[in-house]
Every structure is written in C-alpha cells, then in structure tokens.
Amino acid sequence: MNNDKKDLNSQNLPQDRTQLMTLLNEQQVILDNAGVGICFVQNRLIQRCNRHYAQMHGYDGPEDLVGTNTLSLYPDKKQYLELGREAYPVLVAGERFQTERRMRRQDSSLFWCRITGKLVDTRHPDRGSIWIVEDIDEQRQASDRLKALTHRQQLILDHAMVGIVFLHDRQVTSCNRRFCEMLGYEQEELIGKTTRCWYPDKTRWDEAGNYYSKILSQGQSFRAEIQLLRKDGRTIWCDIRSKAINPDDLSQGSIWIMMDISERKASEKALQAAHDALEKRVEERTHALEQVVADLHREIEERRLAEERIRHLAQHDGLTGLPNRKLFEQRLEEQIRQAVAEHTQLAVLFIDLDRFKHINDSMGHHEGDILLKSLAERLRQAVANDKTLARIGGDEFVIMLPRVRSHREVEDVVASLQAALQPTVNIGLHELRISCSTGIALFPDDGLTPQTLIQHADTAMYRAKRNGRNRYQFYNHQLDREQLERVELENALFHALKHQEFELYYQPQVDITTGLIDGAEALIRWNRPGHGMVSPGCFIPLAEECGLIGEIGDWVLEQACAQMHSWKAKGLHLRVSVNLSALQLETPEFCHHLADCLSRYDLESDQLELELTESILMKQVDQTIQLLEHLDQMGVHLSIDDFGTGYSSLSYLKRFPLDKLKIDQSFVREISVDQDDAIICRTIISMAETLNLKVTAEGVEYPDQLALLAEFGCHQYQGYLFSKPVPADELARLALENHNEPNQTYDI
Template identity: 40%
Template sequence: MSDETASILVVDDDPLIRLLAREILEQDGFVVVEATHGEEALQQFAATGADLVLLDVLMPGLDGFAACERLRQTPSGLHLPIVMMTGLEDEASIRRAYDAGATDFIAKPIHWPVLAYRLRYILRASAAVRELAWRAEFQRVLIDTLPIPLSVEDARGECLACNPAFEALVSLTCVTHSGPARPLVASAELPPPPNPLDARGQRVYETSMRGTGGNPREVIVHQAVFVPPGTGEPGLISAILDITERKRHEERLRLADTVFQTAADAIVVTDAQGVIKSVNPAFTTLTGYSPAEAIGETPRLLKSERHDDQFYTDLWRTLTETGQWTGEIWQRHKNGPTFPTWESIEAVRDADGRILEYVAFFSDISQRKLAEQEIFFRANFDPLTGLPNRSLLHERVDQSIKQARRMGRRMGLLFLDLDRFKQVNDTLGHVVGDALLCQVAERLQECVRETDTVARYSGDEFVLVLPEVAHARDACAVAEKVIERIAEPFALNGATVRIGVSIGVALYPGHGQDQAALLRHADLAMYQAKAAGRNTYRQYETLMTDQVVKQMSLETDLRLALLNQELAVHYQPILDLESGALAGAEALIRWPHPQRGMVPPSEFIPLAEDTGLIREIGAWVLERVCQTLGEWDRIGLRVPISVNLSSHQILRGLTVEAVEDLLRRYSLRSELLAFELTESVLLSNTIQAQQWLEAIRRLGIRVDIDDFGTGYSSLAYLKRFPVNRIKIDRAFVRDMVSNPNDRALVEAMLAMAHSLDLDVVAEGIEDEEQLTLLRRLGCEYAQGFYFSPAVPDADFVRIAANLGAIGQ
C-alpha cells in the first residue's frame, strides 16, 4: 500500500462532511469508504478494513470515543491510525480522545485544503511506528528464542533486560526497564573479569558461576559496551555460553584417554569392517605389536591357531546378534608364543543402530589359569603324593557306581591302612615318613590299571577304586598284589624300611549302593584285617557291621558307667617270694555292668583308649587308689599300690603337678604309690616320657615296666629311664615249667634285670611248680591266681590281715 492508494474510512453523521471528505481525498488519490455512525464503522472496518479512520466524535448511538476504543480492541485495529474530528477543543475532550486510542485529532471546521496532506503525514508516521514495533517484536522473539543466555545492564549494574535462557541459567526471573530495576544476578555472582575491555569495548573470558539450585556452572562470557538512548551512560550486554556439559564431556574424554593409555588390559578399536583404528600401550606390551604395526590390520594378526573355524563363526554370530561377546581366547605374540586371554568385545552403534566400531578389551590370564590349576590341584589332589584326595575320591567312587549301575557290572573299593607306619614316622622322622608315603603311592599305582583310581584318604590310609570288576576274586587279587608289593623293602635316606598293609575290600552292589556305604564297609573290613594280625586283607561281611554296632553300644554304656560311678577298682596281692609277706598290690579296674554282667577289661580298655575315655577313667582310678591308700593307712595297712598308666595319660593329661596335688590332699607318702607303664609308652615319645618319669621319680614314686618282654625290650631304654623294677608277662610264666624256651627267656630277663639292679615281679602264677621255679631262679616278687585274683577293697583287707600285714 502507498500513501496515494490508501483506504480512508470516513465516519460522520453529517452527509456534507462525508461528501466533502470524499471529494477532497479521492482527488488526492485516496480510496474513501463511508460510515454514518460508530456501529456502522465497526461493521465496515470488519468487512473491508482501512488504512486510516477519520472519525467524528459526536454521533448518535455509538459516539467517536467509544468507537475508537472498540476499534483498538480488534487485532487489525491495534496499530491503526485513528484521527478524530471534533468541534470540542477543550483540554478534557482532547485528553479523552487520546485515552480512547486516537492517533491525532482535527478541529472542526476542517481546513479542507490541507486535510490530505495531514492524513498522508499521519499514514507515513504510523507506518514508521509499525515498522519499529515489528522490528522490536522481531528482536524480542529472536532474543527470547536464542538458547544463549543474554542480559543487558546499565552503568550501575542494574538489569535492563534478559532472555529466558538467562533466567533458566540462574533460576530467577529478570525484569525489564519498565519494571523496578534490581542487580543483575550474573554480574553479582560472576567473579571479577580477568581482563579489561578492549579498544572496541568488548571482552571474552571463561569463568564459573552459580546456576540453578546453586550448582556451579562453567561459562564463557562475551561482553560488549553500549550506550542506551537518552542516557549517555555506557551499559553492558553479556552473552553467556554455558560450557558445563562441554567441559564435562572434555573431562570424560580426558579420563577415557587416560584410561585408554594407562589401562592394564589391552584395548583395540576397529571400524565396522574389523580394521584396527587404535590400540593402547598395554596392547603393545601384551602382544609386542606397536601401534604403527597394528593399525590398518585386522585382529587376525593375533590368531593363535588354537581355535577352529567354528569358534570364530560362533564368536561373530554372537557379536552380530547381541552386540557383545565375552570369553577366553588364545592370542599369539609377535615373537611367536601363544597365551590365553580373557576378552570382551562390544559393538558401538549410532543413533540408528548401525555399527560404527568394535571395542575389544583383553588381558593375559596365564597366571590366573596357573592359579586356577593350582587351586584345582589343591582342592582335588594330595600335595604330598599327587594322588586324588578325599574330595576327588568321592567323585570318582560316585562315577564308578553310576557306570557300574548303568552297565550292570560290579565295582570294587579297597581301603588300605599301612602297618607300622607310625613307628617309622616316630623313630626316623616326618621327612622319612613323607618319603615313604610317596614311594607307597608309586607302588600302588603300579598295582592297578590306568582306569583305576589310587587316592590318599588320610595320613597313612589309601583307597583304590576299581571301576570294572568281573568277580570278587579280581578285587581280592589286587589286594594280594598290593600286600606283596608293599611288603618289599623301602630304601629311605640310606635306611631300609619294611612295613605292611591291611586292606578292607567292599564291592558294589553287594556291599553298598552308594559311596558312603562302600567306604564305611571297606573301612570296617580293613579293621578286621588288622585284628586278624595285619598285613592281610578281609572282604566285608554283614557281621562286621554288627560288631561295630556292638562297639558303639558298649562305648555309650562305658560313658554312662563313668558318669554313674559304675566302675570299680579291685586289688591283686603281690607277694615277696623269699618271705611270703604281702609286698603290695596292683590296682585293676573292673566294670560290673547292670545288664551285661562283669565286662572283661580286654573289651572295654581298648575301646576307652580308642575313644579317649582312658584319660578320664585313668584319672578316676588314680583318685580312687589314693583315697584307698588313705583309708588303709588309718587302719595300719601300709603297702604300695601299683596303678597302670596309659600313654594317653602321661602324654596328654596327667601332669606331675596333678600327682603332687593327690599326694597332698590324701596325706600320702609317695613310696606307697607306684606307676606301671608298658614298654610302648617309653618308645612313643622318649624325650617327653623321660622328663615325666624323672620328675615322678624325684617325688619318690616307684616306676615299674609292665608286660616286659612282649614289646620292644631293650637294655638301652632300661638304662636310660629311671625304672625301679620290671614285671615279666604271664605269657612267659605260663609254660616256663614245660617249655625250655620260655624258661630260657625268663632266666634271661631275670639276669638282665639283676645286672641293672632292678627287682622283678612275675605275673600269672597259677601253681606251686611255677612258684618253686621262680624262687630257684631268684625272682623277688610274684602275683597270680595261685595267691589270689583281684578282689574288692574289703576282701583285700582281709587277705592282708591273714598275712599279718596290718599294724606292721
């Protein structure tokens, strides 16, 4: 639209005014539209619009003031030039016109020659105002939609304007110059600029500021000076670029690069086709290939030939389908050796899911595999012999049972215990004992097939597993072969050692349906082999289990007997053969069971030793003997009582201090108490036993060697240990009258004892002939049924009285 063709809406109820306005304005090139009153004007404007409205004030109906206000309320009338014609020239009318939204006013009567010029000027001025308004709105929208925070402040640092991006950055609402000014948040919270404005009045710097919620933000600030119109004072425009995320991203990149460069794992990056783009230093360390040698190649560079084509096919299929693969893979070093690695491969995809790169991480797991092998070996094999241990044995037995069940066959299990191994270990030392176990393991492996298993069960116990046994005699044949092989001498550190082996044989399915039953029954059979004299084998029989049940029942009863004071101490007289006087007594334990009757000591004493109850029983017997000695002393009976001690008591419980306490509590003279020890006690731990015996002898307690001649009789230990006398076992006394050999042995023992200045007690005297012979040979003391069996306390007192021993 040009000024000449502008459309003018003339609104006046006076036809003459409308006519004159039309003629004047059309002559000047304007398009004129007429309306007679305010309502018509609104309708006409809504229908055709207008570039300018020439509006009379005083009209019937809707007057000019109201019409002007209504026009301004329409979207098209917001910036419409409205010129009001009025004959009212008072100040109030003029103010009302402007308040209603009038652009200008013309006083009536109208000076028609200048009307067109005045309207044309108003049109041009309005167009300029609209242009400015459009530009201002454009700039506002532009600034508001810019993602960069912008703020404008005056010379005093007060905020004149800011955009929503700035408000979001600082989490505050800014005000413009039309509202009350307040300090600019950015200026208040930004540190002082590090550099002054340059010659152009600009500067750029990087700093930190508090953002939304007080969170620190990293920003780049662009500032420029400007002079607001009408002030002459320079202000400052600030454009703030929030680079927090960029800095974080850069930090992540730096961290990623640091990890890439310093990672212990080798890292390889390839493109989508598998061509290597980058490798880290660890890759070079592990493979020997430098980045220059690896980049541009494919991972086939490291192919070890340890995997077949199917392995790589599966790898790539998994990687394609899932985007990742993890597993063990062997690589080849640049110099040739191969090594195992644990590798993880990840596909890197773009937003559309297309694969861009592959990233692979791998580490050398050679040491880990060695450690795993070591752990597996330690968990499943005996470290000394290298044989399967108990854990692996159970697996092998289970496997053999399953195989035999599936095939409908037998399998055999042999439980072995070495005979006399403890003697070798104690006398020659643990080093020799370990060497012996290793040689035994080698010989056992020579006695079986490759499909059989030889396992070390514990200590000197071994187990053989024979998966396929056609007949029971086949397992027994293996047992015989083992016994024969183990019986051969062992050469150990210059010494020749001979041992034996006791073997228990159990067969699936006849002797058990699972490994626990087979092992238990083979173990029972092995103990039967030991009971049969050792160095032999026994096949499991159901009766063996019955015997074990009987033993368990006996053990339970023995514990109850100890608890309920059912045990008793009997005393067997010891006589002086020269004078016939009572020389002492041996305390012997008896067990009158409420249901079983009198239980022989040969049944419950070994059981007590096996279960450890012998220590409690021995302590009780010693306490009871000391109590009896005190009672005898009060009636004038003062003869020593001999108490049998086991190795369990001497080495694991009965201290010298405990013996002193007993003597003190019962006010006993030490010479009234004697201890009887077997030869095996002296040999079990010579240093400890010697120290204990020497301390006992210093108390004045006599020490006797019981069952002399049945063990490892030696002049050496008789000379070394502080022994007072020996007791010849009844086995030699029983037949010495009729058997020259037994008589010779008795004579030799007496001669040896007398040469060492030791007294001798002969056990088991049953008749006059034995007594006469012993007197003639010079034996000092004797005991046996010929004189009296072991009797209760009261009966012994009567015997002592008959022999005149009371009151002496």
C-alpha cells in the first residue's frame, strides 16, 4: 500500500518533479546494489553513502557514517592529510583521482582498497566530490604472496648450482645465471635465441629435437649426456634433464636442467685410459702387477695403522702416551658395571705432583715436559696391568683399582707410587726430587658415576696437599664441607677487597753493621669480621688461584706509598719493600701505575723496593729483563725474594738489573747447626758481593744466627730477633727509639 500511495502522490506531482523523483529512486537502487562502495563527501564530511561502503568499513548501514569526518576511516591523521594534499590538485583540475590505500574499519583493522574520486562540479569544488571505493585487500594479499613466491623462485634460479633454462619452440624464454656461465654467454645474448647456437652442427640439433620432442609429448622426462658448444667454441659435457611444462600442450614450452659434467667425463676418460694401460701392462708384465697388488695391500695396512694411531691419539695423552680423561672415564664406567655385577669395590686415585708448577715456571715448559714423561713412566711401571693409569691434566694423574678388598690394599698401592717417585730426576744440570699428593675415592661409598668418583678423589687430593704434601687422603663428606668453606673464603676475599678489610703490617729491616732500621717490608694482613686475623698462607694462594692477586698487589702498592708519604710528613724516611705478583708484572699498565703512585704521594723512586720471586723472573726472561730495566731506569730498587728456593741460572741472574738478594728463612733457620745451610748462606752472600748486590737475611730469630750472618758479610736482616711485623704506628715508634739508641755494631 505504501508503494500505491507513492504512485498516487507521484501522479499528483508536477511532471518535472515526478521525473526527478524517478531519477532519484533509480540512483538509490544503483547505490544500494552497487558492488563497490560509493560515497558523497563535502568538506571531508560524509553526506551520503551506499550500504556496501558502510559495510566495507565495518558499519551496519549508511546511517552510521552520514555526517562523520572521513578522518576516522584513515589509519592515522598523517595519511588523512597526505591523501588530501595529493588528491585536491588533481580534482580541481577536473581530472579523476585514483590511488590504492590502506583504510581503517570500525574495529581498527586495516584493509587495502582502490579509491577513485571526482568533483561533482569542477567549477564549484565546495559542492563536494564522489568517491568509489573497492575492497582489494584479498587481491593485494594474493598479489604479495605471488610476488614473494616469484621472488623465492627467482632466488632459487639465480643461486642454483645447476643451469636452468625455459624453452618455447626451442627458443630461450628465460634462464638462470649458472646456465649462462656454463655456455659463456650473457643472459641478454640468450633470451629469444634458438638452441641451435649451442649445438656443434645443425644435423645434431635436428636429431636432438626429433628425439626429445617424442619423449616430452608422452609426458615423460628426458635425460641424456650430450656435448654442447660454448660461445668461445669449446665443447662441454652436460647431464641434461627435461620435462614438458604441460605434456598435453607442448606449445607451453619445457624446462631444462643442465649440469656441467666435463670434469667427470675427463676423469672417466682418464680412468678408462689408465684401465686400458693397466690391462696392457698386466698382459706384458705379470710380475709388475703383483708388485702393484703388494703395494696396494701395504697402503691398506698403512691406512689401518694410521686409523689406529688416530683412535689412539683421540683417547691418549700426546705427551706421555697414557689414556686421557675420556678413555679413563669409559674404562671406569665399564668397571663400575662389573663391580655392581660382582658386588665388589673399586678405587679411584687422583695424583697431583707437588711443586710441579713452580718447577715448570722456573725451568721452562720443555724441561717440564721431560720431567712429566719421566715421572709418568715411573708411575706406569709401579701400576699393575689390571689397573688403569691416565693423565687428565698438566701434572694430574688418575689410577683405577678394580676389585678392592680393603683400605690397606689401596694404601699399599699409594706407598708403591710414592716409592717410585722417590729417586731424584736429573734434568740438565738440575737434580730434582718430586713427591705427589694423592686423593682416594671408593665405589660405591663415595660415588656411583665416573665423574663423581674423580671429583671426590680430586677433593681428597687437595686435602692431602694442604696437610703437607707427599701424603694421601681418603675422601669423606667432611671434605665437601671444607670445600664449601673454601668457596665461602673465596667469596669473603672478594668482599674484603671491596670493603677495605685488609691492612698492612711492616717488619723492620735492620742494618747489621749499625743496628739501625733502614727499611721495612710491607706485609698484608686480613682481619676478617667475625673470624679474626686470617693467615696470609691461607688467603694468598687462594687469591692467586681466583685471579685476585693482581688487585690485592695493586692495593698493597697504593697503601705502602700512602704510608711512606704519611711518615715523610712526620720526618721519618724509610725505604719500604713491596712483594709483586706475576700477574702485576704481566699487566701492560703496571709501570704507568707505579709512576702515578710515586707522583701522587710525592715520593722519590728509590724509597720503594719491589720484591720478586725467582719463578717470576724466569718466566719469559727477555720480556722480564726489558720490564726490570725500565723499572731500574725509574730509580726503583729491585730485589729477589726467597733466593735459593727456585731454579734460576747465574747466567740469567747477572742479566737482571737487581739491587738485592733476600736469603730465604729456610736456609737461615738452622744456619748455626747445619753446615750445609751455613755454606749455602755464605755462598749466596759471596756471590751477591761479586755481582755488587746487597743481601738481606729473612727469618732471623736468634743472636747466633745474626752473628754468623755478620761474619759472612750479610748487609741486612729481618726477623723476630728484632721485631715481628707490626702496624704502621708501631713501626714508626720502633724506628724513632732505634735511631735514638747508641748504634749497635758487629766486629767482623
């Protein structure tokens, strides 16, 4: 009825208005049924749009968009303004503007669309514009996927190791780079050309075409090895494989894959020639063939032996020839399984050579290797055949003892090992005595796996070494607690350095002739909170192991310089000696740091004395001499600490710019009762006098020791006879009292 009423009303309207209404109804039908979005925009506000336009942007109908600014349909304001700047000049020129953009739906998702716009009236741009929008999101995605696929295919073609060419009517439509390289052409020289150019002659080209066209038309693949002609006239052998793109329609062309097999053909030809020559030689000289066969058998045997050597090297130590850790763990795992089956025990012995690192550093690695080989052979001879001896580290060995019945049995083995090492070892001019520390772990009580047993034996070995070396120790769980305490001590050491828990004590160095203090040795002390004083013998080796000794040494140097500056301000002038670590000397900035300390604390360089051990001097001798000469030029005094305990050579010693030797207290301790020690001390003092070096004796505790040292011509001493190490203020008091007392002299 509503339609009837509209018709009646339309009949009552003037004729021109009726036509207008008809036109508008027709336009509305077009808008509602259009397959594209249509929108009328004025001042960038939507005045009217069809349902497809609204739904395209995620709205239910046109009424949701009418009156809204088109800004909400753009991804952001920047693109909204950008399209306006691009479209306006085109539209006002009376032309149609078209572009592809991403637009925003109501749910904020973006989609690709093609946008076409035109002004309603170019003479009056303010009357708005008509825009037609097509959703091409799926089309764009498909296009992007196609481009990506095409790109990947092109990459495959460009980087393929074989030649690939597409033919249509025996003309090249496309080919990859490898194909062009094979035939010596540029790509543009081949595209559109026939395959005739790479056949030696037209007859062979025709024969090939007739042959493979029949095969391809049957839907089969064509494969052959043929000779092709390069651009430069040379021929190459190619392995060719081809297939029609569509066997039902050969007009669509074919794909050909080619591989250059010229080298293989040449090898086959050479092989065939060699084979022919060999057959001829067999016919002529049977004896020669027998010799060739014998040589072949010998080569096979050599290869077999070489493979055995390779396997041996992979499982054995290159220096000593003993099994390495990998082979030892394999054998240990096998013995563990056997021990489980037999309900027996086995033992793992972890052996570490005492003081080997010191010897190695002093004498050099070559001599150290000779020593290791000699000691390994002794251990090998001391171990029965049913036991496995292996080297798993620098001076570390492990032994597996199967079917152990008692601790006594293990102790007997350890005793035999220690006895085997007792005889001295002669390396060059040196006569060395070597002992070992041994840790013992038992299966199954101390571990169930090879790794655990080795680890626990290692832990026990460290305990044996701390107990005085040349000892053995069975593993127990108390050792784990000690190991934990060691880790805690290491952490506390880092904390101590960070929180200034260290302090310096000073032991006076006394002139033997005058009895006056003329120097002091700076000695580090650690007053650990909650534990009291920790012996340097406990934490200095640990600091060396964990790499803190360099920082601690720098701290000692800094504090000693600061203390000398403080004494200098009070009128006390003393030379202070500071012990250096190898790590400090290896630091490239050490000399610069030393000069900076002296400068900052306003000290003369000869107020400082640096003490080095023989093992430090003998590491990289030439480099060390260069560094010491630099220090000597700076005016710093240099001395060798613990002289006589290392293995330095006099030929090297005279090359070092030294000022002093310090006799180790182990020689001074029994100088008055042991003639050998007295001779050693006298010899060192005499040698030092020859080299124009001063001598300081360490550890002097009794007057008779001092009297002998004075008789031998020693210049200086330090030890409990005069004073133990004391804090800085106490040393200052001692020095003041000492210098105010009458001089003490010793008649020689």
